[in-house]
Amino acid sequence: MRREPPQNIGDYAPLLFPAAMLTVFFVVPFGTMIAVSFFQRQQGGFYMPAFVFDNYGRFLSAFFGGVLGFSLMLAIAVAICCVVLALPFTYLLTRTARSVQVIWLVALLSVLSLSEVIIGFAWSTLFSRTAGITNVLVALGFMGEAKALTPSFGAVLTGMVYQALPYTVLVLFPALVRLDPTLTEAARTLGASPIKAFFTVVVPALRNTITATLIMVFIFALGSYLLPQLLGRPQHWTLSVLITDQAIYQSNMPFAAAMAVFLVLVTLGLVALTVIAGRRGEAA
Amino acid sequence: MNINSIRRRTLLGAGLAGAAALAMPAVLRAQDRSLKVGVYGGYFKDSFDKNIFPEFTKATGIAVESVAEPTGEAWLVQLEQAARAGQAPADVSMMSQVAMLKGQATELWTPIDMTKIKDASNLLDRFINKYPDGRVAGVGAVSWYITLVTNTNVYKEPPTSWAALWDPANADKLGLLALVSNSFLLEVTAKTFMGGTNALDSEEGVLKAFEKLAEVKPNVRLWYRDEAQFEQALKSGEIPMGQYYHDVTGLAAADGHPVRSTFPKEGGIQDSGCWALSRASQKVEEAHIFIDYMCQPAIQATLSRKVGTAPTVKRESTDLTDKEFAAVSSDIEPIIPRYDLYQTKSDWLNQKWTELIVG
Numbered sequence: 001m002r003r004e005p006p007q008n009i010g011d012y013a014p015l016l017f018p019a020a021m022l023t024v025f026f027v028v029p030f031g032t033m034i035a036v037s038f039f040q041r042q043q044g045g046f047y048m049p050a051f052v053f054d055n056y057g058r059f060l061s062a063f064f065g066g067v068l069g070f071s072l073m074l075a076i077a078v079a080i081c082c083v084v085l086a087l088p089f090t091y092l093l094t095r096t097a098r099s100v101q102v103i104w105l106v107a108l109l110s111v112l113s114l115s116e117v118i119i120g121f122a123w124s125t126l127f128s129r130t131a132g133i134t135n136v137l138v139a140l141g142f143m144g145e146a147k148a149l150t151p152s153f154g155a156v157l158t159g160m161v162y163q164a165l166p167y168t169v170l171v172l173f174p175a176l177v178r179l180d181p182t183l184t185e186a187a188r189t190l191g192a193s194p195i196k197a198f199f200t201v202v203v204p205a206l207r208n209t210i211t212a213t214l215i216m217v218f219i220f221a222l223g224s225y226l227l228p229q230l231l232g233r234p235q236h237w238t239l240s241v242l243i244t245d246q247a248i249y250q251s252n253m254p255f256a257a258a259m260a261v262f263l264v265l266v267t268l269g270l271v272a273l274t275v276i277a278g279r280r281g282e283a284a
Numbered sequence: 285m286n287i288n289s290i291r292r293r294t295l296l297g298a299g300l301a302g303a304a305a306l307a308m309p310a311v312l313r314a315q316d317r318s319l320k321v322g323v324y325g326g327y328f329k330d331s332f333d334k335n336i337f338p339e340f341t342k343a344t345g346i347a348v349e350s351v352a353e354p355t356g357e358a359w360l361v362q363l364e365q366a367a368r369a370g371q372a373p374a375d376v377s378m379m380s381q382v383a384m385l386k387g388q389a390t391e392l393w394t395p396i397d398m399t400k401i402k403d404a405s406n407l408l409d410r411f412i413n414k415y416p417d418g419r420v421a422g423v424g425a426v427s428w429y430i431t432l433v434t435n436t437n438v439y440k441e442p443p444t445s446w447a448a449l450w451d452p453a454n455a456d457k458l459g460l461l462a463l464v465s466n467s468f469l470l471e472v473t474a475k476t477f478m479g480g481t482n483a484l485d486s487e488e489g490v491l492k493a494f495e496k497l498a499e500v501k502p503n504v505r506l507w508y509r510d511e512a513q514f515e516q517a518l519k520s521g522e523i524p525m526g527q528y529y530h531d532v533t534g535l536a537a538a539d540g541h542p543v544r545s546t547f548p549k550e551g552g553i554q555d556s557g558c559w560a561l562s563r564a565s566q567k568v569e570e571a572h573i574f575i576d577y578m579c580q581p582a583i584q585a586t587l588s589r590k591v592g593t594a595p596t597v598k599r600e601s602t603d604l605t606d607k608e609f610a611a612v613s614s615d616i617e618p619i620i621p622r623y624d625l626y627q628t629k630s631d632w633l634n635q636k637w638t639e640l641i642v643g
Contacts, residue, residue: 041631043627043629043630046389063643121513124513128517128522129522130520131520148522151505229509230510230513234462234641235642235643242638245634248357249357249358250630251357251364
């Protein structure tokens with residue numbers, strides 16, 4: 001197939017469709033949200049078009065700063081856990097027979113079909129005192145008496161990692177399949193153990209993929225609002241939970257929009273920092 | 285080829301129409317007149333679909349399409365957004381009092397003409413929701429109680445007072461509603477420890493109630509938004525005490541689950557739902573016929589028997605026996621929520637509340 005740079009305006013036509021989709025489903029809603037975030041809240045009612053900074057002013061407090069900090073920390077923790085678990089798993093998966101790969105991938109895809117609600121309720125049962133896994137440990141004699149493992153930070157983290165892990169594997173899988181096997185073979189021939197070869201050859205070769213995966217899981221986890229409610233205490237509620245509260249229960253759209261815009265800006269900032277840091281690292 | 289594809293499409297369309305008709309039996313029977321009615325989804329809606337709406341259609345010839353609405357103010361936001369676009373996802377909706385007041389602020393509710401409601405005189409005054417200028421915004425649909433509920437396996441004796449929530453012996457055992465405007469815990473605190481809900485008149489009073497309420501925090505295992513989450517935990521004994529709806533708890537107990545609902549000596553929290561008509565709805569006449577029908581003492585009695593709600597009409601007008609009335613209500617004077625606060629101070633209350641439970 002020949003590849004030529006576009007010669008005239010007509011050659012750009014195929015771009016119109018994605019551009020229109022992006023405009024309709026992203027630019028317009030996001031623009032509306034930014035506009036609403038400057039609207040005037042009417043207490044006990046809804047909102048009026050205006051241009052005020054009150055909504056942002058209310059957000060800039062130690063309280064919301066703390067919630068934002070926790071949300072970011074939680075999302076980073078989920079991203080790191082997912083990549084640490086998924087990278088060796090996917091690497092080993094790519095080296096198994098085709099049929100085994102298919103079975104694993106189908107199993108992972110079936111996890112994706114579960115809704116967040118089902119995942120949340122399933123884990124809260126598994127972590128409960130009356131029907132949870134601690135009962136098994138008691139039966140086996142490892143524990144004195146059954147206890148509840150939820151609500152806790154560990155429960156929230158487990159639920160969110162469980163939810164994000166299939167995505168992580170599916171993102172890593174193509175890159176690992178394409179990884180040139182001669183690289184590790186060369187390392188092995190030169191005397192590296194399989195584990196050493198994995199850390200000194202596979203991981204550095206996939207540095208960009210790993211960074212991209214971390215960012216993807218981070219953003220995915222940042223939007224989570226159901227699992228922190230189902231599995232955590234109020235101090236484990238993310239900013240998304242408070243945004244939902246404001247939008248749905250307090251009918252305070254301007255404040256919810258302001259919080260959401262702030263969250264998006266902070267996220268974009270962090271992603272940009274990561275990308276810049278990655279470039280620096282490559283240049284060095 | 286062309287003809288074939290048309291045929292396929294026609295078939296497909298007919299199939300879809302058939303499936304849709306099967307999925308909505310109410311519409312299948314539809315006469316010329318119809319009404320979309322929003323009621324809380326789940327048990328409530330099922331009960332209305334089974335016990336109330338078919339009879340209404342039989343009596344009036346107006347088909348009802350019931351719409352499952354989410355609890356709290358989520359539905360209000362949807363109705364408001366839709367009304368701005370001239371749409372009504374439901375003509376008549378059952379709305380909580382806080383939502384009624386918020387809807388009033390934007391003139392969301394079409395005023396109800398009380399001369400068209402034959403049984404208006406039987407309605408208890410506190411269940412008629414009025415605009416500040418006296419127009420009627422909503423008419424009492426049902427009322428219900430939030431009470432102190434316990435798991436009978438864990439608590440052999442029922443608690444007698446809301447003060448049980450503060451008892452250090454109940455550490456990590458409570459399930460409470462997560463929002464200031466649906467848990468009404470400020471009112472409970474004021475009635476239990478501060479002599480009544482009038483203590484909330486001043487900002488200092490509210491702050492004192494918040495301070496007292498903060499002492500409950502170590503006892504709370506779950507602040508729930510989703511009722512199913514707490515109900516399941518209460519039945520299993522995972523979270524053996526909390527605040528919950530009297531009607532649903534009674535039904536769960538009747539099904540054999542080890543749960544009970546107790547009216548504490550300070551009273552249960554009485555909340556109510558109004559029938560309200562969206563300003564975007566064109567079905568003003570049908571809506572009045574519907575509201576008139578629902579206000580009949582006989583229908584209110586049926587609701588008490590089948591749904592477990594308390595009547596919004598005078599008790600004497602119904603044929604409920606003492607036992608039936610006691611099952612859905614109590615002689616103990618109820619705690620009436622301070623709805624006015626949630627309108628005039630809603631943002632401040634919400635901020636303080638969130639800081640209290642999250643902080």
